[in-house]
Amino acid sequence: MKIAVSSKGRDLDAPVDPRFGRAAYLVVVDTENLEFEVIDNSKNINAFKGAGINAAASISEREAKVLLTGFCGPNAFKTLEAAGIKVANDATGTVREAVQAFKDGAFSYADGANVDGHW
Amino acid sequence: MIISVASGKGGTGKTTVATNLAFSLGKNVQIMDCDVEEPNAHLFLDPAVTETLPVVAPVPEVDPGKCTFCKKCMEICRYGAIAVVAKKVLTFEELCHSCGGCLAVCPEDAVSEKRRELGIIEKGTIREMSFIHGRLNIGQVMVPPIIKKIRTFTNHWSVNIIDAPPGTSCPVIAAMHGADFVLLVTEPTPFGLHDLTLAVEAVKLLGIPHGIVINRAGMGNDEVKRYAQNEGIDILMEIPFSKEIARVYSRGEMIVEKMPEYKQKFLDLFDRIQTLAGPVKGVVGQ
Ligand code: SF4
Numbered sequence: 072m073k074i075a076v077s078s079k080g081r082d083l084d085a086p087v088d089p090r091f092g093r094a095a096y097l098v099v100v101d102t103e104n105l106e107f108e109v110i111d112n113s114k115n116i117n118a119f120k121g122a123g124i125n126a127a128a129s130i131s132e133r134e135a136k137v138l139l140t141g142f143c144g145p146n147a148f149k150t151l152e153a154a155g156i157k158v159a160n161d162a163t164g165t166v167r168e169a170v171q172a173f174k175d176g177a178f179s180y181a182d183g184a185n186v187d188g189h190w
Numbered sequence: 191m192i193i194s195v196a197s198g199k200g201g202t203g204k205t206t207v208a209t210n211l212a213f214s215l216g217k218n219v220q221i222m223d224c225d226v227e228e229p230n231a232h233l234f235l236d237p238a239v240t241e242t243l244p245v246v247a248p249v250p251e252v253d254p255g256k257c258t259f260c261k262k263c264m265e266i267c268r269y270g271a272i273a274v275v276a277k278k279v280l281t282f283e284e285l286c287h288s289c290g291g292c293l294a295v296c297p298e299d300a301v302s303e304k305r306r307e308l309g310i311i312e313k314g315t316i317r318e319m320s321f322i323h324g325r326l327n328i329g330q331v332m333v334p335p336i337i338k339k340i341r342t343f344t345n346h347w348s349v350n351i352i353d354a355p356p357g358t359s360c361p362v363i364a365a366m367h368g369a370d371f372v373l374l375v376t377e378p379t380p381f382g383l384h385d386l387t388l389a390v391e392a393v394k395l396l397g398i399p400h401g402i403v404i405n406r407a408g409m410g411n412d413e414v415k416r417y418a419q420n421e422g423i424d425i426l427m428e429i430p431f432s433k434e435i436a437r438v439y440s441r442g443e444m445i446v447e448k449m450p451e452y453k454q455k456f457l458d459l460f461d462r463i464q465t466l467a468g469p470v471k472g473v474v475g476q
């Protein structure tokens with residue numbers, strides 16, 4: 072299964088970026104073999120509005136089924152929900168650690184946005 | 191003539207100055223409250239509302255039967271207001287700027303226009319004065335279209351006094367653009383000065399004649415005056431920090447009515463504005 076993690080860097084040892092829409096990178100990891108693809112989210116960081124919506128659309132394109140992040144705003148959440156992507160909001164540590172924690176079943180899924188817009 | 195009363199931040203007495211200036215003139219004047227996120231002039235003025243108009247904007251509606259999920263609409267939208275995910279098209283109306291891009295670009299003719307109400311405008315009268323204000327609907331964030339709509343009701347044969355929203359972003363520009371004069375209301379405090387400098391930059395960029403009113407003069411320090419002198423901006427009036435004024439204000443009353451000596455001060459202010467503004471330009475937006 073593919074899961075997306077918002078990240079400050081381009082590899083599995085980079086720290087998780089708690090922001091979703093304005094994270095520097097989005098790393099889409101295959102939980103089977105830890106192969107990953109990096110989405111450069113920099114054009115979204117400075118987006119005036121709708122950063123979370125665009126970020127959600129780009130991980131949906133990579134067929135991620137779960138997102139591990141820190142904060143997720145209402146518009147991003149709505150987009151992720153429509154795309155059938157589940158959201159876990161309390162990811163910390165490195166991308167690798169977050170993925171491992173996910174595999175260990177440490178996350179529960181959010182049923183709504185946990186922050187107002189502008190993230 | 192159009193006079194826009196602005197201040198870098200809220201709570202400086204902008205509405206007090208705008209409404210008292212209008213009351214000192216008494217007739218041939220229209221008060222236009224453009225602080226559509228928090229209109230408050232009507233609380234002081236208690237206008238008799240004679241007309242209510244909705245402000246609407248077109249937003250896209252997608253026909254899922256025609257859509258092939260090509261994502262062209264999403265790619266063209268600069269505001270992230272339309273998204274295509276997992277064979278669904280989502281629209282975020284509150285982000286939509288009604289540019290029509292998605293409608294124009296859709297190859298399948300799947301996008302049509304529907305109307306969304308952004309807010310309302312109310313027109314009315316207070317004695318011999320005209321009054322107009324707008325109010326953003328709950329959950330809506332698109333302020334400039336409402337201000338622009340209010341401004342279409344400019345009376346070119348009378349004095350229009352705009353109570354501009356606080357801040358220095360798009361809504362304020364919409365409330366100052368095309369004015370003959372911008373009256374900047376500030377307080378003699380470090381915060382007041384900081385916000386004033388931002389407001390002055392915006393006004394200079396727009397190239398509109400301007401002057402300063404210091405409210406609650408006597409508190410704080412002389413920094414504002416020094417700044418004004420350096421920038422060559424006239425201080426047109428000072429309203430002292432007094433208990434009596436505070437009391438009148440807190441009862442929602444007009445200073446020019448309860449303290450008649452102020453009527454002349456506001457009329458003098460108006461004279462100076464007229465002199466500084468020079469010949470009026472006329473129609474908004476030209
Ligand atoms: S451009 Fe038209 S056809 Fe393409 S995804 Fe958007 S609505 Fe659907």
Ligand code: SF4
Pocket residue numbers: 249250263266267268269270271272285286287288289290291292293
């Ligand atoms: S009208 Fe413009 S802003 Fe609104 S959704 Fe379409 S492209 Fe985006």
